[in-house]
Amino acid sequence: MHQDDGITATLRRFNRTYTQRIGALEESFLGTGRPLGVSRVLYEIGLHGAGVGVLRDRLDLDSGYLSRVLSRLEQDGLVRLRPDPGDGRRRLAELTRSGRQAWHELESRSEDLATRLVDPLSPRQRERLADALATADLLVRAATVALREVPDSDPAVRDAAGRYVAELARRFPRGFALDALDTGRYVLATSDGEPVALGGLRELADPGTAEIKRMWVHPAWRGAGLGSRMLRHLETMAAAAGHDRVVLDTNGTLVEAIAMYERAGYHRVERYNDNPYAELFFAKTLHS
Amino acid sequence: MHQDDGITATLRRFNRTYTQRIGALEESFLGTGRPLGVSRVLYEIGLHGAGVGVLRDRLDLDSGYLSRVLSRLEQDGLVRLRPDPGDGRRRLAELTRSGRQAWHELESRSEDLATRLVDPLSPRQRERLADALATADLLVRAATVALREVPDSDPAVRDAAGRYVAELARRFPRGFALDALDTGRYVLATSDGEPVALGGLRELADPGTAEIKRMWVHPAWRGAGLGSRMLRHLETMAAAAGHDRVVLDTNGTLVEAIAMYERAGYHRVERYNDNPYAELFFAKTLHS
DNA sequence: CTCTTTCGCTGACTAGAGTCAGCGACCGTG
DNA sequence: CACGGTCGCTGACTCTAGTCAGCGAAAGAG
Structure with a gap:
C-alpha cells in the first residue's frame, strides 16, 4: 500500500489523503448557515477580540473584503466594532454574547469532527497517530521557519x-x-x-x-x-x-x-x- | 511549543499548521493560467485517459459542471473526447500532446513545492518527517475506511x-x-x-x-x-x-x-x- | 419492439470570494 | 498647522465553483 519512494512522494501522497479526508475539518465551518470566509473571520477574532488590521494580516485578506465581512457579522449581531482608543483610525472587533456562542459552536464542531475521525481507531493506534502528527507538526513548522x-x-x-x-x-x-x-x-x-x-x-x-x-x-x-x-x-x-x-x-x-x-x-x-x-x-x- | 493534550488537540493543531503551510501544494495547480477546478480535472485524467463517469466519481463533481470543464479543456486543445467503443453513451477523455505537457507541468510544480518544503531540513529530519507522514497516512486511511x-x-x-x-x-x-x-x-x-x-x-x-x-x-x-x-x-x-x-x-x-x-x-x-x-x-x- | 434507465450535455441560475480604485477621517512629523 | 501617509470603508466589478431541471442518444430489460 505504501513503499518508501522518497520524501516528496510520501509528502504528496499524504497531502492527497489528507485533503480528501481531514480537509473536511476546515469545511466543518460550513453548515452553520454562514459562508466559510465569514466563519473564519469570526473564529479568528476569538474570545478576546482583535484589531481589524491584525485580522487582515493573520488571514491575509483584502481590506475591502474584510470590511464587508465584518459589517455582515455586525449586522448579524455577532460582532461589535469600536474605535481603538489609542488610534482613532483603527477599529477593534470583539464578539458579542451571541458571537461568543457562535465561536463555541465552531469550536465544538471542529472538535466533534476530530473525534469522529479518530473514533474508529484503537487506543494504541490513536496514540501512534498523535505521535506521528506531533512529529510532523514540529518538523513542518521547523521547515517553514x-x-x-x-x-x-x-x-x-x-x-x-x-x-x-x-x-x-x-x-x-x-x-x-x-x-x-x-x-x-x-x-x-x-x-x-x-x-x-x-x-x-x-x-x-x-x-x-x-x-x-x-x-x-x-x-x-x-x-x-x-x-x-x-x-x-x-x-x-x-x-x-x-x-x-x-x-x-x-x-x-x-x-x-x-x-x-x-x-x-x-x-x-x-x-x-x-x-x-x-x-x-x-x-x-x-x-x- | 507542544504539550500532549489529547489526540484531537494534536490533530487540530496539525490541521492548522498543515493548511497554512502545505495546503499550498493543492493550490500549486494555480498559477498555470487555469482555474483550480480545471487543473484538477486535467490532472485526474492522467496520462492514460479516463472515462467521464470515472472522473465524476473520483472528483465528486456535478455532471453538468464536469461537462463544461471538459469542453473548456477540449477547446484549449488539452483534451480529446471520444465515445467509448463499448458503450455509445459514455465518453472517454484523454490528453493531447499539449495536454500531457500541461500534466507534466502540474506534476513538476507539485514536486517542486514538496522539495522546497523539505529542503531546509537535514537528512535525518527528512527521514523522520517521511516516517511520521507515512504512519499518519496509513492511520488516517484506516480510520476513514x-x-x-x-x-x-x-x-x-x-x-x-x-x-x-x-x-x-x-x-x-x-x-x-x-x-x-x-x-x-x-x-x-x-x-x-x-x-x-x-x-x-x-x-x-x-x-x-x-x-x-x-x-x-x-x-x-x-x-x-x-x-x-x-x-x-x-x-x-x-x-x-x-x-x-x-x-x-x-x-x-x-x-x-x-x-x-x-x-x-x-x-x-x-x-x-x-x-x-x-x-x-x-x-x-x-x-x- | 416498446419502456425504462443511464449517460453526458446544455441553459439558466446563484453564492462565494476576492480585486481594485478611490474616499474621508485620522495620525505623526517637520 | 500643513502634509504625506495610514487605516478602514464603499462601490463597482470579476471569476470561480457549483446547482438544478431538462433533453436527446444509447443501452438494457421484458
Whole structure:
C-alpha cells in the first residue's frame, strides 16, 4: 500500500489523503448557515477580540473584503466594532454574547469532527497517530521557519537578544551582563511572527574574518536543527560579504551549542578577544 | 511549543499548521493560467485517459459542471473526447500532446513545492518527517475506511470473496475449494472505492447464534486494526438481529486471525460443523 | 419492439470570494 | 498647522465553483 519512494512522494501522497479526508475539518465551518470566509473571520477574532488590521494580516485578506465581512457579522449581531482608543483610525472587533456562542459552536464542531475521525481507531493506534502528527507538526513548522536579515533596531531583535542575555545570566556560573547591543547584521528566524532564533554577524579588525555573535534558539525549538540552519545562513552571508573565515566565542556551559559548532565543521582556536565570559573559541574556513 | 493534550488537540493543531503551510501544494495547480477546478480535472485524467463517469466519481463533481470543464479543456486543445467503443453513451477523455505537457507541468510544480518544503531540513529530519507522514497516512486511511452492508450479489463482494478463496487455497496445506457463495449478510469495507476487507454473517439452526464467515482483510491493510473493526461491526449487527452469541471456524494456519479472535474475546469451543477445512472453533457471547 | 434507465450535455441560475480604485477621517512629523 | 501617509470603508466589478431541471442518444430489460 505504501513503499518508501522518497520524501516528496510520501509528502504528496499524504497531502492527497489528507485533503480528501481531514480537509473536511476546515469545511466543518460550513453548515452553520454562514459562508466559510465569514466563519473564519469570526473564529479568528476569538474570545478576546482583535484589531481589524491584525485580522487582515493573520488571514491575509483584502481590506475591502474584510470590511464587508465584518459589517455582515455586525449586522448579524455577532460582532461589535469600536474605535481603538489609542488610534482613532483603527477599529477593534470583539464578539458579542451571541458571537461568543457562535465561536463555541465552531469550536465544538471542529472538535466533534476530530473525534469522529479518530473514533474508529484503537487506543494504541490513536496514540501512534498523535505521535506521528506531533512529529510532523514540529518538523513542518521547523521547515517553514523564515530567516531574514533585520536591522539591529528591530524590536524583535531586542526581544530575542534580551532572552539570550537572560538565559546566559541564568546559566553562567557568575551571571552575565551586557549593556549595549552590538552593531552588526542580524538574522531573525520567525515562526508565525514569533521570534524563534537569532544570530548576528560582525566585522572584525582582520578584514578576511567575520565574527558570529548572539546565537540564540528559543528553548522550545531546540533540537529542530534551527541552530545549524542559522549558522549556515550566517556563513553564506559572510562569504557573500567577502570574508573567508568566521570565528565565534562561547562558554563551556553551553554544551549543546559546542556540539553543534563541531558538527558544523568548526574547530577550536586560541583566544582572540578579551571577552570575560568566553572560554572556548572556534573558527571555520569558508569555501566559497 | 507542544504539550500532549489529547489526540484531537494534536490533530487540530496539525490541521492548522498543515493548511497554512502545505495546503499550498493543492493550490500549486494555480498559477498555470487555469482555474483550480480545471487543473484538477486535467490532472485526474492522467496520462492514460479516463472515462467521464470515472472522473465524476473520483472528483465528486456535478455532471453538468464536469461537462463544461471538459469542453473548456477540449477547446484549449488539452483534451480529446471520444465515445467509448463499448458503450455509445459514455465518453472517454484523454490528453493531447499539449495536454500531457500541461500534466507534466502540474506534476513538476507539485514536486517542486514538496522539495522546497523539505529542503531546509537535514537528512535525518527528512527521514523522520517521511516516517511520521507515512504512519499518519496509513492511520488516517484506516480510520476513514467505510464499512457498509452490501447485498451478496454486489460485484465487490464476489471480488473480495474470490481473493479470500485464492488466499486460503494458497495457504492451506491441501488447498481450498468453494463453489457457491454462502447466502447471508455481507459487510464490505472500502477505501477509495477499493474493497479492503470483507465479513459475512449467517444464521444458524440455533436461533440465538449467528456465524461469522468469510473474514478477509486485504494483505496491504493487515495490522491496521481493520479485522477487529469488522468483527465488532458484525457483532453489533448480530446483536441487533436478536442473536446473543456468535461463532466462527478457522484453520490453524491462519495464526494472525486466531490471535485477533482471542484478543477480541473469543474462546475455543467444540467443533460445531463438518467443514473439512476448519480445525479451530470459536465463540463469543454478546452482551447487548 | 416498446419502456425504462443511464449517460453526458446544455441553459439558466446563484453564492462565494476576492480585486481594485478611490474616499474621508485620522495620525505623526517637520 | 500643513502634509504625506495610514487605516478602514464603499462601490463597482470579476471569476470561480457549483446547482438544478431538462433533453436527446444509447443501452438494457421484458
